[in-house]
Amino acid sequence: MFDNLKIVFHQGKQFIPDVTTAKVPGIYRGRPIISGVQVNEAELQGLCPANAIATKPVSIDLGKCTFCGECALRFPEKITFTTDYKISTNERERLIIKEGDEKPVEVNPETVRREIHQVFGRSLKLRQVSAGGDNSCEWELNAAINVQFDMGRFGIEFVASPRHADGIVITGPITENMAEPLRIAYDAVPDPKIIVLVGTDAISGGLFADSPAIDRGFLDQYPVDLYIPGNPAHPLTIINGLLDLTRKKELIRLIHPV
Amino acid sequence: MNYIRITNHQTIPVSDIPELDYKSFFELNTGFIIDHPERHCVNYFGYHEDNHIKLICCIADDETHEIYVSSCCTAIQSKLQAFTSKLLCFEKFEREIHENFGLDFIDHPWLKPVRYAFNRADKTKTIANYPFFKIEGEELHEVGVGPIHAGVIEPGHFRFICNGEQILHLEIQLGYQHRGIESLFLKKKSILERATLAENIAGDTVVGHTSAFSYLWESLCGYQASRDMHFSRILALEMERMAIHTGDLSAVCTDIAYQLGSSVYGRLRTPLINFMQEWGGNRLSKGLIRPGRDQFPFTSGLAERIKNIFDAFEPDFNEISDELLKLPSVLSRLERTGVVTPADVQEIGAVGMTARMAGINRDIRTSHPYSLYPELNHEPILKHHGDVYSRVLIRRQEVNQSMAYVRDLLNQLPEQTTTNTELGKPKANSFTLSMIEGWRGEICHCAITNEKGDLVLYKIKDPSFHNWLALALSVRNNEISDFPICNKSFNLSYSGHDL
Numbered sequence: 007m008f009d010n011l012k013i014v015f016h017q018g019k020q021f022i023p024d025v026t027t028a029k030v031p032g033i034y035r036g037r038p039i040i041s042g043v044q045v046n047e048a049e050l051q052g053l054c055p056a057n058a059i060a061t062k063p064v065s066i067d068l069g070k071c072t073f074c075g076e077c078a079l080r081f082p083e084k085i086t087f088t089t090d091y092k093i094s095t096n097e098r099e100r101l102i103i104k105e106g107d108e109k110p111v112e113v114n115p116e117t118v119r120r121e122i123h124q125v126f127g128r129s130l131k132l133r134q135v136s137a138g139g140d141n142s143c144e145w146e147l148n149a150a151i152n153v154q155f156d157m158g159r160f161g162i163e164f165v166a167s168p169r170h171a172d173g174i175v176i177t178g179p180i181t182e183n184m185a186e187p188l189r190i191a192y193d194a195v196p197d198p199k200i201i202v203l204v205g206t207d208a209i210s211g212g213l214f215a216d217s218p219a220i221d222r223g224f225l226d227q228y229p230v231d232l233y234i235p236g237n238p239a240h241p242l243t244i245i246n247g248l249l250d251l252t253r254k255k256e257l258i259r260l261i262h263p264v
Numbered sequence: 265m266n267y268i269r270i271t272n273h274q275t276i277p278v279s280d281i282p283e284l285d286y287k288s289f290f291e292l293n294t295g296f297i298i299d300h301p302e303r304h305c306v307n308y309f310g311y312h313e314d315n316h317i318k319l320i321c322c323i324a325d326d327e328t329h330e331i332y333v334s335s336c337c338t339a340i341q342s343k344l345q346a347f348t349s350k351l352l353c354f355e356k357f358e359r360e361i362h363e364n365f366g367l368d369f370i371d372h373p374w375l376k377p378v379r380y381a382f383n384r385a386d387k388t389k390t391i392a393n394y395p396f397f398k399i400e401g402e403e404l405h406e407v408g409v410g411p412i413h414a415g416v417i418e419p420g421h422f423r424f425i426c427n428g429e430q431i432l433h434l435e436i437q438l439g440y441q442h443r444g445i446e447s448l449f450l451k452k453k454s455i456l457e458r459a460t461l462a463e464n465i466a467g468d469t470v471v472g473h474t475s476a477f478s479y480l481w482e483s484l485c486g487y488q489a490s491r492d493m494h495f496s497r498i499l500a501l502e503m504e505r506m507a508i509h510t511g512d513l514s515a516v517c518t519d520i521a522y523q524l525g526s527s528v529y530g531r532l533r534t535p536l537i538n539f540m541q542e543w544g545g546n547r548l549s550k551g552l553i554r555p556g557r558d559q560f561p562f563t564s565g566l567a568e569r570i571k572n573i574f575d576a577f578e579p580d581f582n583e584i585s586d587e588l589l590k591l592p593s594v595l596s597r598l599e600r601t602g603v604v605t606p607a608d609v610q611e612i613g614a615v616g617m618t619a620r621m622a623g624i625n626r627d628i629r630t631s632h633p634y635s636l637y638p639e640l641n642h643e644p645i646l647k648h649h650g651d652v653y654s655r656v657l658i659r660r661q662e663v664n665q666s667m668a669y670v671r672d673l674l675n676q677l678p679e680q681t682t683t684n685t686e687l688g689k690p691k692a693n694s695f696t697l698s699m700i701e702g703w704r705g706e707i708c709h710c711a712i713t714n715e716k717g718d719l720v721l722y723k724i725k726d727p728s729f730h731n732w733l734a735l736a737l738s739v740r741n742n743e744i745s746d747f748p749i750c751n752k753s754f755n756l757s758y759s760g761h762d763l
Binding site: 033154220 | 442459530534544546552579757
């Protein structure tokens with residue numbers, strides 16, 4: 007008993023007080039900025055292993071980017087990755103960062119379905135389905151609920167049964183072998199429900215987009231409510247995205263006024 | 265000689281691999297392993313060559329530090345005597361060959377699909393109609409779990425046959441994660457594309473798989489990695505081992521409802537993976553390791569950071585571990601739960617931690633040493649009971665061991681000599697085998713090139729390929745409620761298996 011109390015005491019305070027303003031350490035690769043410098047655009051485009059770079063003008067699609075950072079290493083004058091981890095949005099086209107774009111990637115409150123705030127504004131329970139994910143995004147989703155990131159404090163939690171859930175979180179490019187179980191899980195979630203895609207693989211298929219072993223038909227049938235990019239997505243990207251979607255940040259500002 | 269001896273990371277001409285008729289191939293490779301506990305099969309695969317199928321078998325010998333490679337050509341519709349009829353450790357390799365090429369193996373106990381690959385020979389077999397083993401009886405019932413599990417984990421289906429609360433048999437059906445990675449290795453041509461693919465084989469073993477790919481590719485191109493590259497890779501590999509073991513200890517604590525352990529181990533993992541981000545920009549080390557390059561040179565500033573992180577990590581880690589391993593309520597859940605006997609481990613050819621927990625000394629860092637491991641004088645940690653407790657102890661001690669290795673490495677920071685040159689074209693008509701001891705165990709990548717130096721085969725074997733069967737054996741005669749801790753104590757990879 008006393009040993010356990012001693013251990014608790016030794017941990018100190020571990021939680022991140024304000025997850026909306028926390029800084030990530032080191033050289034994190036978050037939202038990129040593309041300068042107007044002239045470079046060999048064909049070479050830059052050919053370099054990208056995920057076909058995320060388009061030219062004229064140069065743009066990076068964060069829904070395809072694997073955040074390997076190779077473009078920034080080879081063309082440092084053209085592309086820099088900032089430590090801004092808030093890159094979740096509800097609009098697919100907002101993930102495309104164009105030359106000279108420096109504005110943050112955000113959830114557009116105008117286009118979020120109305121019932122999301124009304125119904126899930128206070129509590130959001132999610133069923134996670136890994137459909138070919140390599141266990142990195144699953145890892146970071148688990149990290150988002152640990153004692154440090156502690157997403158549970160905002161009333162956002164993962165549940166075991168889709169019947170208890172308000173939506174599903176998909177990771178992975180959706181393999182052919184997982185297509186059917188994914189659809190069954192989604193059908194089991196009561197209405198209204200949301201779909202969240204976490205990670206590059208889920209958003210665009212990523213490196214596996216042209217693999218014959220995947221089947222992304224599911225996403226053609228249902229609307230996606232939130233895109234959380236990354237390979238894997240950082241816990242802070244995940245939490246901030248979900249908070250924006252459910253408009254919980256207004257509540258946080260009451261506790262932590264800027 | 266009817267086989268060739270090679271060492272880890274060595275490239276040889278494909279034509280140097282002797283080609284045998286099936287009967288001699290069978291006798292040679294089964295003969296290697298029968299009565300030789302120091303040998304096991306690290307890879308056995310087939311590929312299309314002209315109008316037949318070529319089989320290549322690689323047997324590692326831990327005493328001579330060599331790998332014995334032999335091959336055999338067979339017609340597409342062949343019926344062959346199964347290696348498995350003599351040795352169970354070939355079971356999954358033969359199932360994979362059967363699934364991909366339709367070769368029939370006589371006297372194989374269960375030629376069931378492995379992962380329902382998109383390019384399998386028989387498309388009428390689908391993942392929805394897997395032929396599960398059945399036992400009929402009024403006392404028995406079946407429990408099906410998955411493919412979607414209660415937690416945030418990867419998909420796979422577990423079918424238990426139980427007598428009341430007791431598990432008689434568990435069959436594990438995988439394949440849900442199959443993304444066709446091996447085919448993509450051939451389709452995607454640039455080194456960077458292939459390196460990022462290697463990173464995505466299993467997101468929890470990024471360093472392991474990417475190093476295996478990098479060493480393989482450098483060997484194929486005739487490139488010698490410099491000391492600073494070796495340094496970065498080994499350091500990252502040992503950091504990965506520490507981070508995952510710490511996280512898995514947290515998961516074991518969660519499953520026995522020891523909340524304090526779960527929280528403390530969970531939070532202790534964070535500084536380790538955050539360090540990887542400080543160094544290479546990604547918490548799981550994606551983007552850190554590339555063939556022929558030292559992407560993020562290791563600086564003395566980073567060395568200071570690690571030392572500080574370890575100084576804070578070590579007392580807290582030891583404190584919670586000591587507490588965990590003396591609590592009677594914890595020990596009663598861990599001891600004698602999920603036992604796999606040394607004989608079973610040997611028979612199924614388990615590798616890595618799963619072999620070492622049952623007293624079998626199988627560790628690529630000593631048996632097929634590479635890079636800086638000879639300098640570290642690595643001594644594998646062995647346990648002998650084969651239960652959850654042994655696996656927990658191994659993880660605890662390997663964290664301390666890896667920490668000591670990292671500190672050792674930091675005493676001698678290498679000079680930055682890597683020039684980051686582009687590697688040339690791989691050698692034509694070559695075969696390379698690359699093994700790395702990841703935190704789960706031996707990762708083996710093999711590649712074969714054609715006369716133009718293009719890849720014709722890329723074969724990946726994650727340690728989970730061998731070890732899933734150990735999990736299935738471990739739960740026999742246990743209560744079904746103990747399945748979660750058995751599972752977490754192994755923590756095997758679904759995506760690494762399904763590819």
